[in-house]
Amino acid sequence: xxxxxxxxxxxxxxxxxxxxxxxxxxxxxxxxxxxxxxxxxxxxxxxxxxxxxxxxxxxxxxxxxxxxxxxxxxxxxxxxxxxxxxxxxxxxxxxxxxxxxxxxxxxxxxxxxxxxxxxxxxxxxxxxxxxxxxxxxxxxxxxxxxxxxxxxxxxxxxxxxxxxxxxxxxxxxxxxxxxxxxxxxxxxxxxxxxxxxxxxxxxxxxxxxxxxxxxxxxxxxxxxxxxxxxxxxxxxxxxxxxxxxxxxxxxxxxxxxxxxxxxxxxxxxxxxxxxxxxxxxxxxxxxxxxxxxxxxxxxxxxxxxxxxxxxxxxxxxxxxxxxxxxxxxxxxxxxxxxxxxxxxxxxxxxxxxxxxxxxxxxxxxxxxxxxxxxxxxxxxxxxxxxxxxxxxxxxxxxxxxxxxxxxxxxxxxxxxxxxxxxxxxxxxxxxxxxxxxxxxxxxxxxxxxxxxxxxxxxxxxxxxxxxxxxxxxxxxxxxxxxxxxxxxxxxxxxxxxxxxxxxxxxxxxxxxxxxxxxxxxxxxxxxxxxxxxxxxxxxxxxxxxxxxxxxxxxxxxxxxxxxxxxxxxxxxxxxxxxxxxxxxxxxxxxxxxxxxxxxxxxxxxxxxxxxxxxxxxxxxxx
Amino acid sequence: xxxxxxxxxxxxxxxxxxxxxxxxxxxxxxxxxxxxxxxxxxxxxxxxxxxxxxxxxxxxxxxxxxxxxxxxxxxxxxxxxxxxxxxxxxxxxxxxxxx
Numbered sequence: 094x095x096x097x098x099x100x101x102x103x104x105x106x107x108x109x110x111x112x113x114x115x116x117x118x119x120x121x122x123x124x125x126x127x128x129x130x131x132x133x134x135x136x137x138x139x140x141x142x143x144x145x146x147x148x149x150x151x152x153x154x155x156x157x158x159x160x161x162x163x164x165x166x167x168x169x170x171x172x173x174x175x176x177x178x179x180x181x182x183x184x185x186x187x188x189x190x191x192x193x194x195x196x197x198x199x200x201x202x203x204x205x206x207x208x209x210x211x212x213x214x215x216x217x218x219x220x221x222x223x224x225x226x227x228x229x230x231x232x233x234x235x236x237x238x239x240x241x242x243x244x245x246x247x248x249x250x251x252x253x254x255x256x257x258x259x260x261x262x263x264x265x266x267x268x269x270x271x272x273x274x275x276x277x278x279x280x281x282x283x284x285x286x287x288x289x290x291x292x293x294x295x296x297x298x299x300x301x302x303x304x305x306x307x308x309x310x311x312x313x314x315x316x317x318x319x320x321x322x323x324x325x326x327x328x329x330x331x332x333x334x335x336x337x338x339x340x341x342x343x344x345x346x347x348x349x350x351x352x353x354x355x356x357x358x359x360x361x362x363x364x365x366x367x368x369x370x371x372x373x374x375x376x377x378x379x380x381x382x383x384x385x386x387x388x389x390x391x392x393x394x395x396x397x398x399x400x401x402x403x404x405x406x407x408x409x410x411x412x413x414x415x416x417x418x419x420x421x422x423x424x425x426x427x428x429x430x431x432x433x434x435x436x437x438x439x440x441x442x443x444x445x446x447x448x449x450x451x452x453x454x455x456x457x458x459x460x461x462x463x464x465x466x467x468x469x470x471x472x473x474x475x476x477x478x479x480x481x482x483x484x485x486x487x488x489x490x491x492x493x494x495x496x497x498x499x500x501x502x503x504x505x506x507x508x509x510x511x512x513x514x515x516x517x518x519x520x521x522x523x524x525x526x527x528x529x530x531x532x533x534x535x536x537x538x539x540x541x542x543x544x545x546x547x548x549x550x551x552x553x554x555x556x557x558x559x560x561x562x563x564x565x566x567x568x569x570x571x572x573x574x575x576x577x578x579x580x581x582x583x584x585x586x587x588x589x590x591x592x593x594x595x596x597x598x599x600x601x602x603x604x605x606x607x608x609x610x611x612x613x614x615x616x617x618x619x620x621x622x623x624x625x626x627x628x629x630x631x632x633x634x635x636x637x638x639x640x641x642x643x644x645x646x647x648x649x650x651x652x653x654x655x656x657x658x659x660x661x662x663x664x665x666x667x668x669x670x671x672x673x674x675x676x677x678x679x680x681x682x683x684x685x686x687x688x689x690x691x692x693x694x695x696x697x698x699x700x701x702x703x704x705x706x707x708x709x710x711x712x713x714x715x
Numbered sequence: 716x717x718x719x720x721x722x723x724x725x726x727x728x729x730x731x732x733x734x735x736x737x738x739x740x741x742x743x744x745x746x747x748x749x750x751x752x753x754x755x756x757x758x759x760x761x762x763x764x765x766x767x768x769x770x771x772x773x774x775x776x777x778x779x780x781x782x783x784x785x786x787x788x789x790x791x792x793x794x795x796x797x798x799x800x801x802x803x804x805x806x807x808x809x810x811x812x813x814x
Contacts (some may be wrong), residue, residue: 591737616766616797623768627737684805685769691804 633659
């Protein structure tokens with residue numbers, strides 16, 4: 094509003110911040126001026142400085158007023174007005190007023206003071222403001238000099254007489270001359286053909302104005318150049334911020350393709366964790382059912398880190414998942430086909446190490462193939478060891494490579510741990526590696542923990558080991574605890590926005606139909622899902638965010654898990670509403686959760702790893 | 716959601732079809748509120764309403780209060796079993812007139 098000349102791309106907030114800083118600079122200028130006036134006043138009082146003419150008395154009266162005015166700007170700066178756009182006009186007016194008074198009182202000495210106003214105005218990086226100040230200075234200096242001729246300290250530049258002059262037949266000492274005396278003197282001089290007004294204008298005002306014009310041109314240039322620099326700085330900062338935001342989105346997308354919620358009926362069976370070294374990483378893991386009884390696992394590590402690795406990771410992840418679900422063939426063939434696809438058009442010469450396995454949940458058969466990846470750790474028959482198998486070439490390295498499938502049979506209670514070299518090659522400050530031996534040792538010690546606890550304590554162990562050395566590589570790990578009958582179905586990410594409700598309904602309805610839920614149950618469950626989803630959409634995030642909804646089932650229950658990275662909030666802590674006709678409409682907000690609790694058989698909340706996790710369980714036979 | 720309104724001699728009948736959820740509930744409020752002046756009986760016909768969530772309940776409570784305060788009638792007609800179940804679960808059936 095106040096700066097129509099500004100280009101629109103300047104960030105209003107940053108500009109405002111600079112303006113407040115300039116206001117503070119202006120106030121500092123006022124205080125320094127006040128201090129100088131105090132010193133001058135003392136010098137006048139002690140008689141070190143003398144004034145000629147009636148101005149002497151005026152110095153004693155006006156200096157304290159000016160000092161008070163200048164100091165009051167300090168108090169002004171403490172108010173909330175400091176960040177107002179008009180604040181700078183108030184401050185510059187104060188400064189101009191002070192210089193104007195000084196110009197009248199002490200024309201000889203104060204004339205340079207006008208430059209201070211221009212230089213201070215320059216602080217605002219606003220050439221229009223400098224221009225306004227310059228025009229004000231020109232006008233006020235003109236007036237000031239005119240008034241100074243009558244009311245100011247005697248200035249021999251105005252009247253070239255030494256000590257006294259004769260006017261109306263009286264002899265007047267210049268020290269004691271009044272405004273009337275000077276008026277009469279000027280009139281007399283003019284009558285004698287000596288137009289002092291014109292001379293003062295031409296030889297006094299104009300040269301000083303010219304100096305000030307030069308100064309203001311410099312200020313003008315400085316202000317616009319500073320403004321451009323500021324503008325550049327802002328656009329760089331904005332660009333950087335945008336880049337960061339985009340990386341954040343990339344990270345969210347990347348995280349969303351990895352299953353993060355790990356449902357189970359009474360015990361966590363699969364738990365995984367991925368900590369990229371940068372915003373986006375090149376590691377990934379995934380697991381999904383290829384049919385009712387087979388779970389497919391994959392863990393992989395793309396060469397390099399950051400954005401290129403993440404892009405290649407996304408490509409590999411999609412490729413392997415589609416091969417695994419469409420082919421249903423042996424793991425060696427999946428790797429072979431994946432390798433050939435990744436090799437073609439791999440101009441960046443990236444590659445990926447990868448371990449894939451298929452677990453038959455009924456028989457315990459685990460078939461797996463390895464493309465240059467670390468051997469998983471397995472716990473079988475009471476022993477912790479590496480799960481050896483034949484190693485093939487890394488994917489993306491060379492076309493036409495062959496892989497071999499290995500097979501073992503797991504028994505109830507057996508476990509295996511998939512990980513990337515971020516685990517074994519974690520460094521500490523002495524440049525030691527965590528290494529295979531430590532991994533086996535740690536696993537042996539903690540093998541009794543459930544999957545989730547195992548993974549989080551291994552992560553902590555790595556932190557302790559690295560002794561604060563920065564994480565160098567992505568760290569990804571996944572533990573599988575083999576039981577019969579666990580059944581993970583599907584997981585999907587939605588934008589936390591009520592506009593996504595229909596997609597949520599489509600997703601849940603289709604799954605519930607497959608599971609033979611009645612029409613009534615589907616309606617009821619959808620109602621509960623809406624209430625939870627809307628709650629997340631409305632309250633979890635201040636900006637955009639994601640909510641992951643996963644569905645799992647076993648023979649007794651169906652479980653929905655909502656997970657969001659929004660602010661921690663336990664909806665179950667709200668008291669149940671009292672719904673009567675008289676009750677307040679506000680109670681309605683807790684009604685939704687009340688309905689969820691009624692529709693579902695079990696509702697649990699936990700906050701974990703920066704995520705709100707709400708688990709809804711419903712018995713399959715109600 | 717779809718609303719068909721009919722105003723006959725101070726009786727406003729709104730046939731609400733489809734789903735009354737977070738996204739459609741505000742539309743129902745917008746449809747009904749401007750029509751209420753001069754209405755002495757408001758009827759929500761729920762014969763074709765298949766789904767209601769708390770956002771829909773909020774509108775019903777709002778209508779109930781508005782009509783009650785003006786000493787006018789508010790009637791819910793023919794709700795589906797699932798919608799009725801929600802009314803019962805939330806205690807709405809205790810104060811609503813349901814036919």
